[in-house]
Every structure is written in structure tokens, then in C-alpha cells.
Amino acid sequence: MSAETPALRIAMLGTRGVPASYSGFETCAEELGARLAARGHAVTVYCRVPHIAYPGAVYRGMRLVKLPTIRSKHLDTAVHTLLSSLHARAGRYDIALYFNVGNSALTWIPRLAGQRVVLNVDGLDWKRKKWGRFARWYIRAAERWATWCPHRIVTDSRRVQQYYRDRYGAPSSYIAYGAEPLRVPPGAHLERYGLEPGRYVLFVGRLVPENCAHHLVDAFEGLSTDMRCVIVGDAPYAATYIRGLRATADRRVIFTGYLFGEGYRELLSSAYCFVETSEVGGTHPALLEAMACGACVVVNDTPENLETIGEAGFGYHGEMGGAGLRAVLERLLKDPTLVKQHARSGMERVRAHYSWAAVTDAYERLFRELLQERGRRAR
Secondary structure (H helix, E strand, O other), rough: OOOOOOOOEEEEEEEOOOOOOOOOOHHHHHHHHHHHHHHEEEEEEEEOOOOOOOOOOOOEEEEEEEEEEEOOOOOOHHHHHHHHHHHHHOOOOOOOEEEEEHHHHOOOOOOHHOEEEEEOOOOOOOOOOOOHHHHHHOOOOOOOOOOEEEEEEEEHHHHHHHHHHHHOOOOOEEEEOOOOOOOOOOHHHHOOOOOOOOOEEEEEOOOOHOOOOOHHHHHHHOOOOOEEEEEEEEOOOHHHHHHHHHHOOOOOOEEEEOOOOHHHHHHHOOOOEEEEOOOOOOOOOHHHHHOOOOOEEEEEOOHHHHHHHHOOOOOOOOHHHHHHHHHHHHHHHHHHHOOOOHHHHHHHHHHHHHOOHHHHHHHHHHHHHHHHHHHHHHO
């Protein structure tokens, strides 16, 4: 860093922390935080105990602050983010970067210490089926608070950006998630699950109702193929839904549980195609990573998913569930050439629009703009 562009002190709050082992927020915190640290910034990530078991105090150049929480569907995130926010007040940070719109009501706390606050709101979380009536009300309220409490909000899709503009008259900074083209050759993980390269359809995500993994299970049960169907993921607080998925009598369907790192990328790299069935959310990191690994992608046709893939993949009518997805998969299973063409298009789209370097540039630029605004107002 030069004198003209000094290093920033950045805190990341509102996720489970790093190393990433749960969702897109954690992936973003790790990939963005590591790259900011490599550029010379002092990055601190607040980590949630006991979810993060990594023993070290530094990971990929990021300082880790580990604080406890209450393990409950409704209190887990809120309690940890409150403790993190109070701790961050004394941290002398320039920027506090929060994730998750549900944390918006806490983003004013670092402002008391003169820190500039950014909130990544993600998608429209109130649509998730796991929430009851009160939780849905709270999340809708949190959207409005997000337009007041932080200095700036970040939206990861143009669709969500338009939603905040239309509903609340609130501008936001559009910054998508990132991915890096990287293919991992077949190895121990394919062998472990008895898989052959290019002979399985893959889903990766949390096994919660709104991610609609049941669409793929239902679709596969009606397909005439000797390919396998691989479901990677798990979820807390969704035992009933997961039991329903695993109750399938189709022996071609394999459930791996959570899988991260090299094993996760190995399965992405050798899949015949990748299916993103989620009906909510903004830009899904697993979808981008599948495209980056050279997998042909099929998505539930939400506006956010279609925005992500452009012309580089296929959509199915989510309202038709497994029947809609089955029709698309039948077409792709009969046409390997079409699958390879769209796999190449997906990799090119990631390189052009979703590189982590470009994402890091955008956040760094936003942070400096906010600090410049503070400087002008102080004069």
C-alpha cells in the first residue's frame, strides 16, 4: 500500500466465520477476506463458537475473533452478531462489513465508534419456508432497517437491487459473488462414493425446503438412466425434510452429507451436469462454482438464477417441481454435445463476470468511497 492508498482495517461480521463450512456468506467472507488481506489490509473475521472449530488465530491472512452463541434456529445468528458488534466497537476498524439482512438492526453499533458500515443483504430471506409468521415479519422489518442503519447496502443480484429500489426507494451497490475456474481431476472422493466421471447429476446446498432438493429426487425417480444422482449437503433444524429426501427408494440417489474443499470441487469437476433447485436467494455461490468447474448447469427459473447463468445454462419451471426438471434432464441426457457446449459457455461467463478479483476490487472501491465521504463531512 502507498501513502495515497493506505491499508484499511476491516471487520467481517454476521457469518459463522472461516474456514467456510456452511453457506455462501461464509464462502464470501473467506474468499473476499483472504484477497483483501493479500492486498495488505488488516482483516478480522468474527467466528461463531462452536460452529468454527479451526484452532488457529489466523487463517489465510485473516485474524479470527471467536465468540460464543446460543445454538437455536432463531437466536444463533442474532446473539453472535450482537456480541461481535459490541466487541467491534473497540476494534478501531475503518469498515465493518456485515452479512445477512437479519443483522441490519445491529449495524448501528459500530457507527457509534465512527466506523463505516456496509451490509450485504443477500436475497429475499423472508421467502424461506423455514420461518414462521413472526420470523417473516421480522425479516421484512429488517429489510427496511437495512435502508437506515448501515451506511451502504450491497445486493448480489440486479433483481434484488431492483427490489430494494422499487419497494423502499433505496439505492444499493451491486456486487455479485465470485468464483475461479478450477477443475480437480477424479480421485479419492469419486472412488469413495462409487462414482464415474461424467456419470452423475449433482446438487450442492443446504437441505432445507426452500432449496428444493426434492425437485431433483422426484425428477430422477422418473428418469430412465443408469447415471447416479448425488446430493451434497445437510442442514440443522431440518431433520423432517431430510428424512423425507432420504426415504426415496431409488438406489441411484446418493447422499454424501456436507462436503467442502478439495472433495467438493472434485465432485463439481466430474459431474455430467449440476442442478440448482433453490427457489429463493440471490446469486448462489455453488452455482457459480459449478460453472467455474466446467459443469453444465440447470436452474430453477427464478429471475435471480436466470440472471446468473445468462445464456450459459438451462432453466426449468420451478412451479412444476420434479416434472419440470425431469423434462430438461431427459433432453440433456440424450445430448452430451449440448451439455459440453454449455459447460464451456458457463466457464467463459464466470471468467467474464464473476471473478473474485473483480469482486474484491468492487468492495475495496466501495470501502474507500465511504471513507472519503466521512472525510468530506468531517471538514
